[in-house]
Amino acid sequence: MKQSAAIIEQQPLSLEWERIGLLAQILGESRQGNSIPAEILDRLQHLQQQVDRFRHQLSGWRPLIAEQLSPIEFDVLACVLAPEAEPWLGWLFQSLQPGLSTPYPTPALLQEILAMAPEDTPLLYAALTDNSPLRSHGLIEVETSNPYCPVRPAPGVSARVLGRPLPAGNIPGAVLNNHKVCWNDLVLPADRVAMLQEFLLWITHKNKVVNEWGGGDCGGPVGLFSGPSGTGKTLAAAVLATELGWPLYRVDLGRLVSKYIGETEKNLNRLFDAAHDRPMILQFDEADSLFSKRGEVREARDRYANMEVSHLLARIESHQGPVILTTNLRKHLDPAFARRFQVVVDFPRPDAEARTRLWQRLLPPRAPREPEVDPLFLGRAINLTGGSIRNAVLHAAYLAAGDDRPLSLGHITLAVWRELGKDGRELTPTDLGALAAHLPGETLC
Ligand SMILES: Nc1ncnc2c1ncn2[C@@H]1O[C@H](COP(=O)(O)OP(=O)(O)O)[C@@H](O)[C@H]1O
Ligand SMILES: [Mg+2]
Numbered sequence: 001m002k003q004s005a006a007i008i009e010q011q012p013l014s015l016e017w018e019r020i021g022l023l024a025q026i027l028g029e030s031r032q033g034n035s036i037p038a039e040i041l042d043r044l045q046h047l048q049q050q051v052d053r054f055r056h057q058l059s060g061w062r063p064l065i066a067e068q069l070s071p072i073e074f075d076v077l078a079c080v081l082a083p084e085a086e087p088w089l090g091w092l093f094q095s096l097q098p099g100l101s102t103p104y105p106t107p108a109l110l111q112e113i114l115a116m117a118p119e120d121t122p123l124l125y126a127a128l129t130d131n132s133p134l135r136s137h138g139l140i141e142v143e144t145s146n147p148y149c150p151v152r153p154a155p156g157v158s159a160r161v162l163g164r165p166l167p168a169g170n171i172p173g174a175v176l177n178n179h180k181v182c183w184n185d186l187v188l189p190a191d192r193v194a195m196l197q198e199f200l201l202w203i204t205h206k207n208k209v210v211n212e213w214g215g216g217d218c219g220g221p222v223g224l225f226s227g228p229s230g231t232g233k234t235l236a237a238a239v240l241a242t243e244l245g246w247p248l249y250r251v252d253l254g255r256l257v258s259k260y261i262g263e264t265e266k267n268l269n270r271l272f273d274a275a276h277d278r279p280m281i282l283q284f285d286e287a288d289s290l291f292s293k294r295g296e297v298r299e300a301r302d303r304y305a306n307m308e309v310s311h312l313l314a315r316i317e318s319h320q321g322p323v324i325l326t327t328n329l330r331k332h333l334d335p336a337f338a339r340r341f342q343v344v345v346d347f348p349r350p351d352a353e354a355r356t357r358l359w360q361r362l363l364p365p366r367a368p369r370e371p372e373v374d375p376l377f378l379g380r381a382i383n384l385t386g387g388s389i390r391n392a393v394l395h396a397a398y399l400a401a402g403d404d405r406p407l408s409l410g411h412i413t414l415a416v417w418r419e420l421g422k423d424g425r426e427l428t429p430t431d432l433g434a435l436a437a438h439l440p441g442e443t444l445c
Contacts, residue, residue, distance in 0.1 A: 011060070012050075012051070012054035012055075012059040012060035012061075013060040013061075013085065013161070013162075015047055015050050015051050015054065016051055016060070016078045016082075017078075017082055017085050017086045017089060018047055019044065019047040019048065019051055019078075020078055020079055020082045020089060020113070021082075021086070021088070021089055021092065022040060022043065022044045022047065023044070023113045023114065023115070024089065024092045024093065024096060024113055025040075025092070026040065026044070026115075027096060027112050027113050027115075028092075028095070028096060031096075052071075055068075055069075055071075055074050056068075060161070061074075061161070062244060062245045062246070062279065063160045063161050063163075063245045063246055063247075063279055064077075064137075064139060064157060064160060064161050064279060065133075065137065065139075065279065066203070066204065066206070066207065066279055067133075067207045069133055069134070070123075070127070072114075072120075072123045072124060072127050073127045073132070073133060073134055075110075075114050076110060076124070076127050076128070076134060076140070076151070077134060077139060077140065079105050079110055079113060079114075080104060080105065080140050080151050080152060080153050081153050081157070081158050081161060081162075083103035083104055083105075084153060084158035084162070085158065085162055087103075089103075090103030090104075091103065093105050093109065096109055096112075096113075097109050100148065100150070102150045104150035104151060104152045105150065105151060106147060106148050106149060106150050106151065107124060107125065107128060107147040107148075107149075107151065108147040108148055110124060110151070111124055111147075125145070128140070128142050128145070128151060136277070137277055137278065138154050138157075138276075138277075138278060139153065139154055139157050140152065140153060140154060140157075141153070141154050160247065160279075171249050171271065171274045171275055171280070171282075172267070172270040172271055172274060173251055173252060173255050173256045173267055173270065173271045174249035174250060174251045174252070174271060174275075174282065175249065175250050175252065176247055176248070176249055177234070177237075177238055177241070177247075177248040177249070177250055177283070178247075179235075179238040179242075179248075180238075180242050181235060181238050181239050181242055182239065182242060182243075183239060183243075185235065185239065185361065186232060186235055186236055186239050187232070187350060187354050187357045187358050187361065187386060188232060188236070188347070188354075189348065189354075192345055192346070192347065192348075195343055195345045196236055196239070196240065196343075196345060198343060199221065199223045199240065199322075199342070199343040199345070200240060200243060200244070202220075202221035202322075202342050202343065203221060203240075203244065203322045204244070206221075218317075218342070219317050219318045219319060219320060220316075220317060220319065220320075220321070220322065220323055220341075220342055221322055221323075221342040221343065222316060222317060222322075222323045222324075222325065222340070222341045222342055223322070223323070223324045223325070223341060223342065223343040223344070223345065224287070224324075224325045224326075224327070224338065224341045224343070224344045224345070225237070225324055225325070225326045225327075225345050225347060226326070226327045226328070226329070226344070226345070226346055226347065227328070227346055227347025227348065227349075228328055228347070228349055228385060229328050229385070229387060230385035230386055230387020230388055230390075231347035231348065231349060231350070231385050231386060231387070232347055232386050232387075233326040233347050234250075234283070234285075234326065235386075236345070236347070237281060237283050237324045237326075240281060240322075240324075241280075241281050244279070244281070246279045246280050246281055247280045247281075248280070248281045248283060249275070249280055249281070249282050249283065250283045250284075250285065251271065251282055251283065251284050253284060253285070253286060253287075253289060253290075255267075256268065256271065256312075257312070264312075265311075268311075268312065268315055272315060272319050275319065275321055276319070276320060276321070277320045277321060278321065279321075280321065280322075281321075281322045281323070281324060282319070282321065282322070282323045282324070283323075283324045283325075283326065284316070284323065284324070284325050284326070285326050286326070286327065286328075287325035287326060287327045288327040288328070288329045290312060290313050290316075290325070317340065325341070349383070349385055350385065350386060352379050352380045353379065354379075355378070355379035355380075355382075355383070355384065355389065356375045356376050356378070356379030356380070357375075357379075358379070358386045358389045358390075359375035359378045359379055359389060359393070360375040362386075362389055362390050362393045363375070363393055363407070364393070364394075364397050364407075367397055367400065367406075367407050368400075368406040368407065369400075369406050369407035369408070370406050370407065370408045370409065372408065372409050373407055373408065373409060373412060377434070378412065378435075380434070381432075381433050381434035381435050382416060382432060382433045382434070382435055383433075384416070384419070388416075388419050388420075391415075391419050392412065392415040392416045392418075392419045393412075393415070394415075395414075395415035395418055395419065396411040396412040396414070396415035397411075399411040399414060399415060409435070409438040410438050410439075410440050412435070412438075413432060413435045413436075413438040413439045413440070414439065414440055414443060416432060416435060417432065417439060417443060420432075
């Protein structure tokens with residue numbers, strides 16, 4: 001499972017911290033006039049090579065950046081993050097800047113730690129200016145150009161790169177989805193998986209296509225995921241986010257679109273400013289509310305709402321960063337709209353074979369179960385979406401736990417019955433297909 005990804009991702013960074021620790025220790029020793037043992041210098045050289053290799057692949061750094069930084073920019077970023085990653089480095093930095101009570105390095109300390117020749121220092125100061133990549137991507141904060149004023153990571157940056165929870169309210173109007181999932185967790189036809197992987201290419205290769213190859217920059221990319229509720233749209237968004245190592249934020253359109261005139265605009269600006277060019281995916285659910293056809297607007301109030309809506313859509317399209325729109329209502333979608341998105345993926349209801357895989361994946365792996373609980377039989381027996389299978393499986397597990405018995409077809413059938421009943425329909429046992437024979441008799445009384 002993907003749990004290992006975070007660990008693998010952090011390994012390259014632990015080499016970064018070790019390297020910075022050595023550089024800082026060497027500085028401390030050389031300030032006291034001590035010589036540096038050869039094995040320390042060898043280790044440093046070895047670390048330098050490994051760190052360069054990982055940086056070249058952006059290994060460990062992807063949660064923060066999608067494009068290469070210069071060596072000095074990487075060095076500054078690593079030094080500024082180091083005290084939050086490894087507190088001992090914070091104390092070490094503090095001891096190297098006596099008189100300043102901060103664990104964060106000043107430009108003066110950076111210059112010394114990185115052993116920069118005087119002619120190279122303009123590169124250091126260029127990396128700290130307003131329009132440097134580190135500042136324009138919102139990675140570091142510099143209060144003044146004073147060489148003795150500390151450089152800090154911007155809020156939330158160390159949380160993102162170190163896989164720690166982001167501070168609440170980091171992206172206004174959006175909620176973090178922290179679900180870590182991998183491709184294997186997603187049961188979809190192969191062509192849909194291919195489309196999702198192509199959407200990833202739009203995200204990961206944007207720099208090459210737009211900047212190096214001169215391809216047109218159309219913002220986004222924006223992907224539209226359509227399909228009935230419970231077919232895996234949110235799960236697919238989480239797979240893409242996990243794959244990138246980026247956070248996924250779900251934007252609550254209801255919260256964003258205010259009934260107060262002018263407020264929506266402000267909310268939108270706050271959201272998109274916070275997300276601008278940052279490595280994260282924004283997901284807007286029930287996006288069909290954004291594409292009501294023009295002819296459908298009748299009353300003045302609706303017209304006003306529609307004006308906001310077209311503005312919102314334009315903002316989404318011009319946003320630099322991946323956006324996923326999800327909708328349950330593909331057929332209401334104006335085809336002219338669909339063409340505005342870079343990738344459109346239809347999520348089908350699962351067929352019997354996909355349902356078998358879903359039952360297999362979703363049955364709690366360590367729950368004791370009767371041999372009759374067979375994913376192949378269940379997949380064929382009843383036409384449910386992945387979301388309904390997940391709910392039914394969990395409900396059945398609680399029924400079995402309550403009975404203190406292995407999970408049986410009786411538990412599953414009752415759970416499916418409850419799931420089908422959720423939409424308020426009048427049910428008959430025939431709705432259960434081949435499971436009908438297992439419905440506990442008292443259920444119908
Ligand atoms: N295609 C699928 N593959 C694997 N699991 C699925 C799939 N569809 C639904 N599920 C299960 O149902 C849950 C809810 O699905 P979700 O992604 O929220 O559906 P949607 O966003 O389309 O309404 C998922 O977390 C997962 O457990
Ligand atoms: Mg969803």
